[in-house]
Amino acid sequence: MNEKFLKPYNSAETEDSISKKWEESGYFNPDNLPERHKESFSIVLPPPNVTGVLHMGSALMLAIEDIMVRHNRMKGKKTLWIPGTDHAAIATQAKVEKEIQKKEGKSRHDLGREELIRRVDAFAKESRDTIVSQIKKMGASVDWSREAFTLDEKRNLAVRTAFKRMYDDGLIYRGYRVVNWDPKGQTTISDDEIVYEPRRSKLYTFKYSKDIPITISTTRPETKLGDTAIAVHPDDPRYQEYIGKEYDAVFAGEPIHLKVIADQVVEKEFGTGALGVTPVHSAVDWEIAQRHGLPLKQVIDEYAKVMTGMETVKGKKTAEARDAVVAWLKEEGLLEKEEEIDQNVATAERTGGIIEPLPKLQWFIGVNKEFEKDGKSATLKGLMKKAVESKSISILPDRFEKIYFNWIGNLLDWCISRQIWYGHRVPVWYRNEEIHCGVEAPSGEGWIQDEDTLDTWFSSGLWTFSTLGWPEQTEDLKNYHPTSVLETGTDILFFWVARMILMSSYLLGEVPFRTVYLHGLVRDSQGKKISKSLGNNIDPLDLIAKYGADAVRMSLIVGVGPGSDSKVGEDKVKAYKNFANKLWNITRFILTSTENSSYDPSFAEWSEADAEIMKSRDLLISEITKEMDEYKFYLVAEKIYHYSWHEFADKIIEESKAVLSGTDVKVRESRVQVLLHTHRLILKVLHPFMPFVTEEIWGEMDSGNLLLVESWPQI
RNA sequence: GCGCGAUUAGCUCAGUGGUAGAGCGUCGUCUUGACGUGACGAAGGCCGUAGGCUCAAUCCCUACAUCGCGCACCA
Numbered sequence: 001m002n003e004k005f006l007k008p009y010n011s012a013e014t015e016d017s018i019s020k021k022w023e024e025s026g027y028f029n030p031d032n033l034p035e036r037h038k039e040s041f042s043i044v045l046p047p048p049n050v051t052g053v054l055h056m057g058s059a060l061m062l063a064i065e066d067i068m069v070r071h072n073r074m075k076g077k078k079t080l081w082i083p084g085t086d087h088a089a090i091a092t093q094a095k096v097e098k099e100i101q102k103k104e105g106k107s108r109h110d111l112g113r114e115e116l117i118r119r120v121d122a123f124a125k126e127s128r129d130t131i132v133s134q135i136k137k138m139g140a141s142v143d144w145s146r147e148a149f150t151l152d153e154k155r156n157l158a159v160r161t162a163f164k165r166m167y168d169d170g171l172i173y174r175g176y177r178v179v180n181w182d183p184k185g186q187t188t189i190s191d192d193e194i195v196y197e198p199r200r201s202k203l204y205t206f207k208y209s210k211d212i213p214i215t216i217s218t219t220r221p222e223t224k225l226g227d228t229a230i231a232v233h234p235d236d237p238r239y240q241e242y243i244g245k246e247y248d249a250v251f252a253g254e255p256i257h258l259k260v261i262a263d264q265v266v267e268k269e270f271g272t273g274a275l276g277v278t279p280v281h282s283a284v285d286w287e288i289a290q291r292h293g294l295p296l297k298q299v300i301d302e303y304a305k306v307m308t309g310m311e312t313v314k315g316k317k318t319a320e321a322r323d324a325v326v327a328w329l330k331e332e333g334l335l336e337k338e339e340e341i342d343q344n345v346a347t348a349e350r351t352g353g354i355i356e357p358l359p360k361l362q363w364f365i366g367v368n369k370e371f372e373k374d375g376k377s378a379t380l381k382g383l384m385k386k387a388v389e390s391k392s393i394s395i396l397p398d399r400f401e402k403i404y405f406n407w408i409g410n411l412l413d414w415c416i417s418r419q420i421w422y423g424h425r426v427p428v429w430y431r432n433e434e435i436h437c438g439v440e441a442p443s444g445e446g447w448i449q450d451e452d453t454l455d456t457w458f459s460s461g462l463w464t465f466s467t468l469g470w471p472e473q474t475e476d477l478k479n480y481h482p483t484s485v486l487e488t489g490t491d492i493l494f495f496w497v498a499r500m501i502l503m504s505s506y507l508l509g510e511v512p513f514r515t516v517y518l519h520g521l522v523r524d525s526q527g528k529k530i531s532k533s534l535g536n537n538i539d540p541l542d543l544i545a546k547y548g549a550d551a552v553r554m555s556l557i558v559g560v561g562p563g564s565d566s567k568v569g570e571d572k573v574k575a576y577k578n579f580a581n582k583l584w585n586i587t588r589f590i591l592t593s594t595e596n597s598s599y600d601p602s603f604a605e606w607s608e609a610d611a612e613i614m615k616s617r618d619l620l621i622s623e624i625t626k627e628m629d630e631y632k633f634y635l636v637a638e639k640i641y642h643y644s645w646h647e648f649a650d651k652i653i654e655e656s657k658a659v660l661s662g663t664d665v666k667v668r669e670s671r672v673q674v675l676l677h678t679h680r681l682i683l684k685v686l687h688p689f690m691p692f693v694t695e696e697i698w699g700e701m702d703s704g705n706l707l708l709v710e711s712w713p714q715i
Numbered sequence: 716g717c718g719c720g721a722u723u724a725g726c727u728c729a730g731u732g733g734u735a736g737a738g739c740g741u742c743g744u745c746u747u748g749a750c751g752u753g754a755c756g757a758a759g760g761c762c763g764u765a766g767g768c769u770c771a772a773u774c775c776c777u778a779c780a781u782c783g784c785g786c787a788c789c790a
Contacts, residue, residue, distance in 0.1 A: 008752070196789085203790080218790055231790090266790085275790045282790085344789055399719060403785055406718075410786070490784090525726090558738075559728045563720090565783085567727065571739060578752040589749035635729075638737070646737095653749080 001591045002700055009584035011548025011577070015692045019136055022695075027709050029143045030078045034709060041077035042480035043069060044464050045135075045142060046488045046496070047150060049088035050124040051095050054134040056522040056530055056556070056568060057489060059540035062138040063553040064519060065487045067633050069141055070688035072484075074712040080480050082467045083135060083142035085128045087151035089423035089456040090185055090350045096120045096422075113421050120422045124151075137541060139549050139691045141708070146476075148467045150459045151424065158466035159459050160427040160439045162507055167428075167437040169371045171380065171506075172416070176361045178279075178286040179415050180346070183304040184353025187419040188362055190455060191412060192494050194355060196344035205272060205337035206329050208258065209249035214242060215336060217271030219343060220281075221329065222321040225254040225309050226299035229277040231288055234262035236273055252325045253310025254299070261292050280359040296359065304356050318356070363417035363426060363452065367502075374509070383505040384408055384498060393501065395516040396631055397563040400493060407494050416455045423453030461499035464512035486513040490520055490563060517631055518563050522556065525569025543573055550690035551576035557689060558637045579641060580693045583686075586649050587697050590679050593660055597669065599676040599702070607670040609659075613652060617643075617678055622715045624685060637689050644682050652678070681713055 004010075026032035030040070043065055048058055065081065073079040096119055097108050108116045128149070135142060148155060166172040179188045205217040214230050232239040242260045249256055265288065266275050279289030279296045289296065301307050304318050312324040329335040346355035367381040385408050387393050388401055395401045417426060429436045429447040436442040441449065459466070464483050468476040482504070486497065497516055504512035523529055524536045531537070543552045547570075554576035560566040606614065620643055624636045652675070659671045680701065687694040687707050698707035 005749095008750080201789095216790070220790085267788095270788095271790055277790090284790085342789085346789095397720090400785095402719065406786055493785095527727095561728095564728095569727090569739095572727080574752085575739060581752050582750070585750035585753085587749085592749070638729075642737070649750085650754080654754085657748095 001588075001595075005584070005588045005591060005700070009581045009693060011550065011580065011692065012545065014696045015137075015139070015544075015549055018692050018695050019139070021699075021706065022141065022708060025706055025708065027073075027706065028081070028141045029145050030080045033073070033078060036076050036711075037073070037078045039077055040080065040479050040484075041069070041072040042080040042483040043082070043485050043487065044467055044483055045081060045083045045140075046486075046492075047084040047086035047148075047460070047463065048131050049091060050085050050127040050131070051088050051091045052127065053130055054540060056538050056540055057519075058134075059138060059552060060519055060522050060556045060560075060566070061487065061489070062135060062140045063556050064517065064633065066138070066140045066553075066691070067557070067688040068485060068487070068517075068631075070691060070708070071628050071712065073141070073708070074684070074687065074710060076711060078479070080146070080476075081140070081142045082146050082148065083132075083140075083144060084148035084150070084463075084467060085124075085131055086460060087124060087149065087423065087456060089418060089453060090187060090189070090420055091456075092124060093120055093420050093422040094185055094351055096123050099123075108421070116421055124149075134541060137544055137549060138553070141691075146467065150456070150463070154469070155459055155462070155466045156424055157439070158462050158470055159424045159454065161471040162458075162462055162503065163427050163454075164437055164439050165507060166365065171366050171369055171371060173364055173366060173369075174361060175364055175413075176359065178281070178283045178357045179360045179362050180348075181302065181356045181358040181360065182348035182351055182353045183302060183356050185348055185351040185420070186302065188360060188415055188417065189348055189350075189355075190415050190457075193349045194346045195349045197347050199343055199345050200340050201343040201345070203271070203337075203339050203341045204326060204329070204335060205339075206335045208247070208251050208256065208276075209334065210332075212247045212249055212258070214239065214260065214274045215272045216274045216276040217337075218276055219341070220318075220322065221325040222306055222313065222318050223278045223281045223300065224276055224325070225251055225256065225306065225313070226278045226281055226297045227251075227256055227258060227276045228279055228289070228294045228297055229259045229261050229292065231261050231263045231266050231275045231277050232273060233266040233268045234264065236266075236268050239274060251309075252313050252328050254308050257295075259292075259294070261288075261294075263288050263291065281357050283357055286357075286359070298359060300356060300358070302356075302358065304354070362415050363454075365414040365416055367411050367413055373506075380502050380506060381408060381411055384411075384501050387501050387505055387511050392511045393514065393516060396518060397561070400490065400516075400518055400563065404493065404498065407498065414455075416458050417450075417452040418455055419451070420453055423456060424459055426450035426452045426454060457495050457499050460496055461503040462507075464500055464504060465508060470508070481508070482511050483513045485515045485517055487517040487519065490518045493518065515631075520560075520563055520565040523565055523567050525567055525571070527567050538568070543570070547573045547577040548580060548692065550580050550693050554579065554637060554641070554689055557633055558641070559634050561634050562631065576641075576690075579645065580690060582645055582649060583682075583690075583693055583697065586644070586653065586679070587700065589653060590675050591700070593656070594672045594676060597672045597676075599680065600673055603670075603673040603677075605666060605670060606674070607667045609667075610670045610674040613674055613678070616647075617681065618715045621681060621685060621713050625712070625715065628688075633689075636685075640682065640686050640689070644686070648678060648682065683707060684710055684713055 069079055069081045100106055180194060182189050201219050203217050203219050204221050205215060207215050243262050246259045277285045277288050279285050279294055280298045281300055299306060299308050306313050306316055306321040308314055313321045368379050370377050370379055388404055428450045429442050431447045465481050468481055470477055500512040551573050555568055555573040624639055627636050656671055660668060683694045683698050695707045
């Protein structure tokens with residue numbers, strides 16, 4: 001017996017050497033797997049953002065995916081798990097810009113486009129290295145030879161190709177309209193990147209001037225300098241006589257001209273039932289303005305400052321300008337009411353900036369635009385809906401299918417252009433009146449490429465196939481797409497999962513994956529959300545150093561079903577560290593008490609008691625094998641734990657002490673074999689969950705294969 | 716406002732139309748040769764509330780409450 005079994009299990013000493021063995025074996029790469037591995041099983045790792053380090057959520061993700069991957073590899077599947085990182089455009093650029101500003105006092109404009117990108121790239125590279133080492137620490141059996149980055153050369157080709165195809169089909173278009181402008185990030189963002197924050201704010205009810213008979217309500221008086229109409233409901237008796245009339249006034253120093261119009265969207269019950277229409281600073285008002293041909297008048301700029309009006313207003317930030325306008329309204333005796341209301345303020349997900357609706361010329365993906373697909377008319381929205389409706393994709397837990405459909409139903413065109421520098425540049429070039437969209441730059445002089453870059457989710461949307469070599473028709477693409485499972489957090493169902501379905505359905509004519517497994521949020525032991533600002537951040541690497549990766553994995557898995565949030569505290573992790581040690585001691589007992597025998601796979605002379613033991617053991621294994629295929633890892637982990645400790649160790653091994661010191665040679669040998677057989681089976685079924693300790697023990701029990709590629713028990 | 720989920724032991728969660736389960740924690744006993752990171756044992760639950768279906772409900776149905784989530788509204 002190896003001396004190390006005389007001491008308690010030491011995860012820190014074991015894990016690195018086991019990692020090395022796995023890497024040297026090359027088995028993480030399916031091309032190197034033994035002959036029996038035929039049918040494929042593939043997963044893409046949701047690429048972590050290069051903005052930072054891994055957190056508990058990443059650890060959970062890696063644990064679940066590695067369980068699926070190891071299980072399927074043992075089942076004899078040709079298993080591919082592709083790792084990578086995400087350039088996370090806005091988030092990464094914002095982070096690096098902030099650092100440069102802090103350390104050097106320079107803005108991105110001081111550095112220029114090229115230099116900034118160079119800096120961000122350097123940061124991304126460093127961050128990528130950290131992430132890679134963290135993924136390895138968790139024991140994730142990803143194929144590093146196929147690692148990808150959402151912003152590398154190959155993925156850039158995929159992005160340009162996808163853009164061009166959609167452009168040619170008329171699905172990508174350039175349009176001028178009110179978009180979500182983030183003054184903090186200095187870029188537009190999509191509807192999905194908005195986070196609504198509930199706040200108390202004031203609703204002001206007032207008249208534009210003494211001469212205008214209609215009273216309106218707003219939470220944003222400072223935008224009213226840009227009003228060009230008052231809208232009322234067509235059936236509202238209070239305002240019938242005014243419809244069609246026009247008024248002039250000077251509002252907070254700004255001359256305005258208002259036309260009273262009737263529109264169905266106005267709610268009679270809200271406020272005064274009359275709505276001041278600000279065409280370019282509200283998406284709803286923009287629509288109204290379009291229907292009625294109203295003039296457009298911008299009064300707020302990209303820095304959220306008011307561009308016009310009297311001295312106390314002009315050049316001021318919106319909040320300050322609002323107070324000034326209200327003060328003016330009071331002075332003029334125009335303010336009728338001021339009340340507190342609950343409001344949801346739109347903020348940018350990445351920067352926290354308050355969204356300012358602004359009119360902009362941007363690139364969009366038209367989700368309702370009809371195009372020819374296999375000779376039939378289709379829309380992107382329709383494709384996204386059909387993929388799930390037809391059960392080509394199933395989502396776990398299935399209640400998220402409803403949430404998905406709900407989202408699709410409300411979906412508007414996707415704004416994909418961003419005014420930042422870090423990202424895939426829009427593959428469109430301009431020369432005078434000419435426009436060229438292409439995979440490559442046009443030849444000839446004088447072409448200027450579009451300054452904008454693409455929403456990071458555009459490139460992420462291609463991930464299941466861009467990582468496999470698309471647009472080239474590679475072997476990998478043929479072998480591994482559609483991927484088997486997509487495992488990710490519930491929070492990016494729309495951002496990512498839906499966009500992948502869109503891109504794959506449109507570009508490849510097939511779903512990107514068969515099953516979506518969604519995990520919830522990892523919270524601290526009090527149930528609070530883990531965040532740096534709350535100071536309750538848990539670093540998975542600290543836990544691994546203290547308790548071992550196996551213990552961390554188990555603690556994240558047990559009792560946590562798909563879609564539900566979990567709570568993790570050190571106590572739980574510690575419990576599974578103890579379990580790893582228990583397995584260690586079980587092994588020591590077996591090694592010492594079976595010294596004179598060896599494992600005999602074809603042994604058949606079982607004693608009556610041992611036949612009983614095998615019967616209930618095999619029942620358990622067939623049960624958990626079924627549950628593994630149903631993604632019930634949270635149950636399986638607990639069952640194996642329970643069987644190993646409270647059945648195998650506490651009952652079977654305890655009872656064996658007497659049997660093994662008995663005189664009946666046949667009964668003794670039967671018991672030795674049942675211990676050896678059961679021990680091996682436990683190691684096998686536990687391996688996907690606790691890969692390190694099981695591999696280490698396996699190495700001691702068996703000089704042959706790595707447990708990594710042993711076959712899952714066939715019962 | 717619409718929709719979804721949760722509510723079971725001190726805590727975290729399984730579970731089934733017929734006497735309630737696990738882990739952790741708590742308490743007690745044990746220096747037994749695999750392991751004190753342990754063993755054995757114990758305490759602890761009107762299974763959110765109120766109705767209904769049923770011979771029988773923690774489980775099915777209805778309403779309500781509380782917590783959480785998604786969407787919409789946000790003039």
